[in-house]
Amino acid sequence: MTLIKIAENIREAEKNNVEIPPIRSFLKEKDIESAYRIQQINIDYKIKQGQQEVGKKIGLTSEKVQQQLGVNQPDFGILLNEMQVKNKGEISFTELMQPKAEAEIAFILKEDLTQEKISLEDVISAIDYACPAIEIVGSRIENWNIQITDTIADNASASHFVLGEEKIKIENIDLENCKMQLFANDEKTSEGSGKDCLGNPLNAVLWLAQQMKTLGNSLKKGEIILSGALGPMIPLSKGDFIKTKIEDLGEVSFSVI
Numbered sequence: 001m002t003l004i005k006i007a008e009n010i011r012e013a014e015k016n017n018v019e020i021p022p023i024r025s026f027l028k029e030k031d032i033e034s035a036y037r038i039q040q041i042n043i044d045y046k047i048k049q050g051q052q053e054v055g056k057k058i059g060l061t062s063e064k065v066q067q068q069l070g071v072n073q074p075d076f077g078i079l080l081n082e083m084q085v086k087n088k089g090e091i092s093f094t095e096l097m098q099p100k101a102e103a104e105i106a107f108i109l110k111e112d113l114t115q116e117k118i119s120l121e122d123v124i125s126a127i128d129y130a131c132p133a134i135e136i137v138g139s140r141i142e143n144w145n146i147q148i149t150d151t152i153a154d155n156a157s158a159s160h161f162v163l164g165e166e167k168i169k170i171e172n173i174d175l176e177n178c179k180m181q182l183f184a185n186d187e188k189t190s191e192g193s194g195k196d197c198l199g200n201p202l203n204a205v206l207w208l209a210q211q212m213k214t215l216g217n218s219l220k221k222g223e224i225i226l227s228g229a230l231g232p233m234i235p236l237s238k239g240d241f242i243k244t245k246i247e248d249l250g251e252v253s254f255s256v257i
Contacts, residue, residue, distance in 0.1 A: 001026045003034055007041035010140050010154055017097060019142035024149045030070070035152035042155065043078045054224055055079040056212070057135060058204045059156040060148075061197045061228030069148045074198070076208055077156030079224055085136070085162045090255045096159060097138040099236040099256075102229035103182045103190065103244035105175070105201045106133035106163055113209040113219040123206050126219075130173060132164035132249040134182075134242060135226055137233060161226060164252035176200045178247040180230040185241050192231025201227035 006023050013020045027034050047053065060066050060074045085091050093099075110128035138159030141150050151157045175194045182190035198204045204227045209219050219225070236242070236256055243253035 003038050004041060006153065007038045007045075010038070011042050011045065013140040014097065017094070019097065020140060022141050022145050022147070022150050023153055024147050027149050030148060032075075032148060032152060035149040038153040039077065039155050043080070046080060051080040051082050053078055054081050054084070055226070056208060056219070056223065057156055057158055057161070057226040058208050058228045059137075059151065061204050069146070069151070071148045074204060074207055074228065075148070075152050075156050076211065077152075077158040079158065079161065079226065083158065083160045085160050085254050087162055087165055087252050088254065089162070090257045091136070091160060093236075093238045093256050096136065096236065096256075097140055098144060099136050099138045099159060100233040101182070101184075101236055101242050102135050102137065102233040103180045103192075103231060103246065104133045104135050104197075104226050104229055105178075105194070105246065105249065106131050106161075107170075107201075107205055107225045107227060108167075109219060109221055109223050109225065112221050114213065118206065118209045118213055120202060120206050123202060123209055124170065127170055127205075129167040130170050130175075130249060131166050131168065132244060132246040132252040133226055134162045134244055134252055134254065135229070136160040136162075136236065161224075162252055162254045163224070164250050166250040168249055170202075173248040175202060178249065180244060180246045182231060182234060182244045183242070184234055186243075189234045190231040192229070194230060196230050197228040201230075204228045
């Protein structure tokens with residue numbers, strides 16, 4: 001099966017809200033390059049349909065999840081404008097596929113990251129501010145039966161995201177030790193801290209900046225970067241009210257209707 005056909009199958013699964021079997025059997029084992037090409041085919045298609053790229057998301061920032069999928073690095077997906085849900089807003093369950101939620105720190109860039117050798121200092125300098133975020137992940141692959149090529153081809157299992165309204169300068173945040181609590185219907189269902197994201201969320205952003213530079217698609221001023229989960233993800237159901245609190249950053253929430 002061609003990469004174009006695989007991309008079309010994923011796109012049709014999303015359009016029709018019907019899950020498909022894993023696509024990894026059509027690729028060589030851990031053919032990550034082809035998986036990213038499939039991802040890009042569908043992003044290009046959606047942009048041609050009028051959507052706009054607004055940033056990137058980083059996945060697989062947990063060592064446990066990396067071990068589970070047999071990889072030793074994160075992955076990334078593309079954020080489009082239609083994925084964003086307003087803080088304290090609502091999203092219909094019918095728009096979601098096998099949804100789960102995870103709490104993250106989002107960074108908004110004030111400078112391009114185009115240096116030849118991007119350093120952590122370059123990343124820090126390029127960040128305008130941070131805010132609390134919830135990523136809604138979803139999978140077009142049935143039963144979340146995914147390995148690394150499945151999730152990458154499926155845009156790193158991206159679905160939607162919610163950003164908090166606070167705009168906090170990163171020098172005012174203990175990014176390594178800040179505590180996160182994620183609530184579903186006022187019951188705490190997940191917790192963690194900044195160090196649960198590659199030791200520090202900035203490490204994830206540095207990895208992404210270096211990857212994108214290598215790929216010739218450097219991170220740009222104004223982009224939203226979802227840096228990766230600070231704790232375990234939780235499943236979503238109809239009627240859920242989801243809220244996260246991140247120390248030094250504030251709160252963000254949404255409802256599933």
